[in-house]
Amino acid sequence: MKEGKVLVRFRLNGKPVETFTKPNDTLLNLLRRNLGITSVKRGCEVGECGACTVLLDGNPVVSCLILAPTVEGKEITTIEGISKEGELHPLQQAFIKAGAVQCGFCTPGMILTAKALLDKNPNPSLREIKEAIQGNLCRCTGYTKIIQAIQLASKEIKSSCISD
Amino acid sequence: MLPRFEYVKPDRLEEALSFLDMHSNESRIIAGGTDLLVKMREGKTRPLWVVDLSGIREFGGVELKSETISIGPLATIREVEESPLIRDKAPMLSAALKEFAFWQIKNMATLGGNLCNASPASDLATPLLALSSKLRFLSLRGERIIPIDDFFLGPGETAIRQDEILAEILIPTPKSKLWAFNKLGKRSAHVLSIVNVAAAMEISQDRCEDLHLALGSVAPKPVRAKGVENYLKNAALSDKQIWEASKKVVNDIDPISDLRASAEYRKEMSVKLTEKSIKDAMDRGKT
Ligand SMILES: Cc1cc2nc3c(=O)[nH]c(=O)nc-3n(C[C@H](O)[C@H](O)[C@H](O)COP(=O)(O)OP(=O)(O)OC[C@H]3O[C@@H](n4cnc5c(N)ncnc54)[C@H](O)[C@@H]3O)c2cc1C
Ligand code: FES
Numbered sequence: 001m002k003e004g005k006v007l008v009r010f011r012l013n014g015k016p017v018e019t020f021t022k023p024n025d026t027l028l029n030l031l032r033r034n035l036g037i038t039s040v041k042r043g044c045e046v047g048e049c050g051a052c053t054v055l056l057d058g059n060p061v062v063s064c065l066i067l068a069p070t071v072e073g074k075e076i077t078t079i080e081g082i083s084k085e086g087e088l089h090p091l092q093q094a095f096i097k098a099g100a101v102q103c104g105f106c107t108p109g110m111i112l113t114a115k116a117l118l119d120k121n122p123n124p125s126l127r128e129i130k131e132a133i134q135g136n137l138c139r140c141t142g143y144t145k146i147i148q149a150i151q152l153a154s155k156e157i158k159s160s161c162i163s164d
Numbered sequence: 165m166l167p168r169f170e171y172v173k174p175d176r177l178e179e180a181l182s183f184l185d186m187h188s189n190e191s192r193i194i195a196g197g198t199d200l201l202v203k204m205r206e207g208k209t210r211p212l213w214v215v216d217l218s219g220i221r222e223f224g225g226v227e228l229k230s231e232t233i234s235i236g237p238l239a240t241i242r243e244v245e246e247s248p249l250i251r252d253k254a255p256m257l258s259a260a261l262k263e264f265a266f267w268q269i270k271n272m273a274t275l276g277g278n279l280c281n282a283s284p285a286s287d288l289a290t291p292l293l294a295l296s297s298k299l300r301f302l303s304l305r306g307e308r309i310i311p312i313d314d315f316f317l318g319p320g321e322t323a324i325r326q327d328e329i330l331a332e333i334l335i336p337t338p339k340s341k342l343w344a345f346n347k348l349g350k351r352s353a354h355v356l357s358i359v360n361v362a363a364a365m366e367i368s369q370d371r372c373e374d375l376h377l378a379l380g381s382v383a384p385k386p387v388r389a390k391g392v393e394n395y396l397k398n399a400a401l402s403d404k405q406i407w408e409a410s411k412k413v414v415n416d417i418d419p420i421s422d423l424r425a426s427a428e429y430r431k432e433m434s435v436k437l438t439e440k441s442i443k444d445a446m447d448r449g450k451t
């Protein structure tokens with residue numbers, strides 16, 4: 001063990017990561033500073049805006065309130081991890097198509113939460129979508145286009161399942 | 165940046181208890197971290213050690229032990245909200261947790277952390293009070309079980325001792341199917357409740373046999389409304405009687421004015437939500 005540092009091993013977007021962290025660092029800092037994943041945004045840092053959302057073992061969490069050493073053995077997914085073989089995830093495509101991105105600050109977190117929703121519930125109702133993204137604040141879009149994008153992606157995913 | 169501390173993660177319960185025994189003054193347990201990290205960032209708490217309990221297996225999960233529902237302190241809000249056992253045996257708790265924060269926080273926040281944080285606005289404390297829950301603590305010195313009514317002492321203050329871990333939440337399986345939970349907040353996910361009310365009731369031949377009523381956000385700690393409970397005990401449940409009983413709630417509460425609402429508004433809303441909760445609970449008997 002290095003002086004005052006903790007070794008932490010976890011999977012990031014499917015690949016094993018082994019790194020030292022300060023015991024008092026957050027997962028947000030570890031991802032942005034040590035690992036260069038700046039798609040995870042630093043917003044309020046008190047758990048309220050959702051800009052720092054990542055998936056932890058498939059579930060959305062706010063990385064600003066997670067202590068870095070506590071992710072030992074976990075699977076972390078960021079927006080970089082959801083496209084497959086260079087092709088954007090249906091949600092990413094739907095966000096572009098529906099014009100659901102303005103400044104883009106909320107977008108990575110929003111898409112990750114939406115992905116967790118569609119993974120659990122491929123056919124969510126309007127209410128279920130609204131409930132799921134309650135913790136992801138967007139200051140630009142007024143949410144309408146974001147919700148449309150999630151509905152569009154849900155349709156795309158279903159139809160691609162049928163054609164497979 | 166968080167203040168400097170060292171991190172320990174005991175793998176076994178005995179290790180955790182010994183560590184807390186030796187370092188009780190300088191350490192803080194971390195569960196979901198949703199309260200602790202905010203407090204550390206604000207400099208409100210500066211532990212030398214942060215003790216992660218997540219390696220201790222027996223602290224998770226929800227199960228039925230004879231007639232008692234047992235919840236591990238590390239069970240998350242979402243786990244408990246979605247537990248089929250809780251939905252079946254203690255639907256009031258599922259309903260209350262549905263209104264709790266939002267998805268990300270629900271995945272992280274634990275029941276044990278919520279109780280030990282002792283916010284007067286906790287959305288968990290009121291249903292657990294109305295359900296006559298008990299809490300089990302462990303330390304090297306042994307085990308202690310207390311009713312939740314004796315646990316909260318004031319904002320952030322509880323009866324837990326520094327070397328103790330909250331080890332289990334025990335809920336006697338409710339006999340009655342009559343319950344209600346009502347929360348008033350400007351936007352339930354983001355704003356702490358202005359007042360929340362939990363009611364559990366038993367009725368026999370249109371008379372109130374038993375009522376357990378608890379309120380949050382309207383006193384320095386979550387409270388039972390004994391005045392209302394006693395007033396209605398064995399009383400006929402007419403609209404007038406319920407209204408008279410509900411007015412008694414002001415004697416059980418001591419609200420403050422803050423950014424979210426004035427004390428006067430909280431008093432008025434406590435009366436209204438008490439009345440609504442009693443009626444909502446009764447309505448469940450009609451279907
Ligand atoms: C954005 C946001 C929204 C929120 N919304 C709500 C809401 O709607 N309703 C609500 O009630 N709360 C809300 N909270 C508060 C918070 O999420 C809850 O209180 C949560 O349940 C705390 O649990 P935790 O596991 O995160 O606790 P932690 O932060 O890990 O711990 C809290 C305290 O309890 C102690 N502790 C934890 N576990 C134990 C144990 N087993 N034994 C002894 N001590 C222990 C810790 O040392 C610490 O002092 C919100 C918080 C945030 C950031
Ligand atoms: S930065 Fe984490 S929720 Fe705002």
Ligand code: FES
Pocket residue numbers: 100101102103104105106107137138139140141
């Ligand atoms: S697009 Fe700007 S915050 Fe959502």
